[in-house]
Amino acid sequence: MKKIFSMLMLGILLMNLASADLIEPGHRGIAINNHITNIDDYSNYILVSYGGIEGMCPIEVIGSDGRIPDYYKYCNPSVYAIPKEKFDEFNQDYILVLDRDYRIFSREQVLEKLSSIGAKEVIKDIQTYEQVLVSSSVKEINNFYTIDLSTIRTEPDDKEVIRNDYIYFYILIPLIAITIILYLIFKKRK
Amino acid sequence: MNFLSGFLFTFLVELLVYFILIKKKKDIFLYCFLINLFTWPLANFFYGVFGMFYLIEFFVFTVEGILVYFLFNLDFRKSFLISFVANFISALGSFVL
Numbered sequence: 001m002k003k004i005f006s007m008l009m010l011g012i013l014l015m016n017l018a019s020a021d022l023i024e025p026g027h028r029g030i031a032i033n034n035h036i037t038n039i040d041d042y043s044n045y046i047l048v049s050y051g052g053i054e055g056m057c058p059i060e061v062i063g064s065d066g067r068i069p070d071y072y073k074y075c076n077p078s079v080y081a082i083p084k085e086k087f088d089e090f091n092q093d094y095i096l097v098l099d100r101d102y103r104i105f106s107r108e109q110v111l112e113k114l115s116s117i118g119a120k121e122v123i124k125d126i127q128t129y130e131q132v133l134v135s136s137s138v139k140e141i142n143n144f145y146t147i148d149l150s151t152i153r154t155e156p157d158d159k160e161v162i163r164n165d166y167i168y169f170y171i172l173i174p175l176i177a178i179t180i181i182l183y184l185i186f187k188k189r190k
Numbered sequence: 191m192n193f194l195s196g197f198l199f200t201f202l203v204e205l206l207v208y209f210i211l212i213k214k215k216k217d218i219f220l221y222c223f224l225i226n227l228f229t230w231p232l233a234n235f236f237y238g239v240f241g242m243f244y245l246i247e248f249f250v251f252t253v254e255g256i257l258v259y260f261l262f263n264l265d266f267r268k269s270f271l272i273s274f275v276a277n278f279i280s281a282l283g284s285f286v287l
Contacts, residue, residue, distance in 0.1 A: 136238075181221075
């Protein structure tokens with residue numbers, strides 16, 4: 001009986017914690033895609049992204065296209081520029097090890113190692129997800145960052161909002177319908 | 191249920207109710223279509239913004255009752271009865287689906 005009660009309490013507690021991960025009623029999630037526009041300017045560096053939650057926000061290498069990988073919505077990753085000659089060591093000792101078992105190194109240990117190999121944080125707190133109203137016309141957002149080794153960017157330099165056509169459906173079509181209805185009503189009364 | 195299928199479901203259910211309850215069948219399809227084309231997107235828009243399903247349904251029922259009254263030349267009571275039945279059944283159906 002005690003066991004059942006404890007399980008029930010744990011279940012209720014977890015449900016409350018899980019609700020933080022749910023979408024608010026009347027809202028939907030949209031993806032935010034993040035890009036580095038001047039990655040080619042830093043050919044002596046390898047750029048990696050790394051997020052704030054151990055086990056859920058792995059270290060990812062950013063490809064030559066400059067696209068920052070997608071992350072779980074609460075990761076808010078940062079981007080670090082690692083000198084090319086130091087990358088192999090970091091890759092062997094940390095990235096590949098963490099891929100096998102994320103528990104081997106804590107976030108603090110990873111950040112310490114990044115600091116010790118001369119990695120520079122170039123972008124901080126990247127948003128990868130947003131909630132908008134269900135009726136919003138926003139479909140996805142593209143953020144563009146121009147990085148600089150001497151500055152930590154917290155906001156994108158440019159933003160592109162991609163919209164869907166729902167707004168026309170929601171507003172134009174009812175307008176057309178009521179215009180026709182009113183015309184038909186007035187026509188009948190003549 | 192996506193937007194198109196949601197609209198079609200509501201329209202077809204209401205059309206069926208109109209066919210059963212309205213004697214004069216002339217222009218039933220057109221009027222029912224126009225009424226739903228007006229109320230359905232607006233109801234979904236405001237539901238997305240405010241929630242408040244029952245309040246929005248009440249406005250839909252009222253507006254549709256008025257439009258049925260003017261388009262079909264029925265008496266007020268019958269118009270609102272038709273609107274109530276049609277919206278009740280379509281709302282019930284959308285809950286189930």
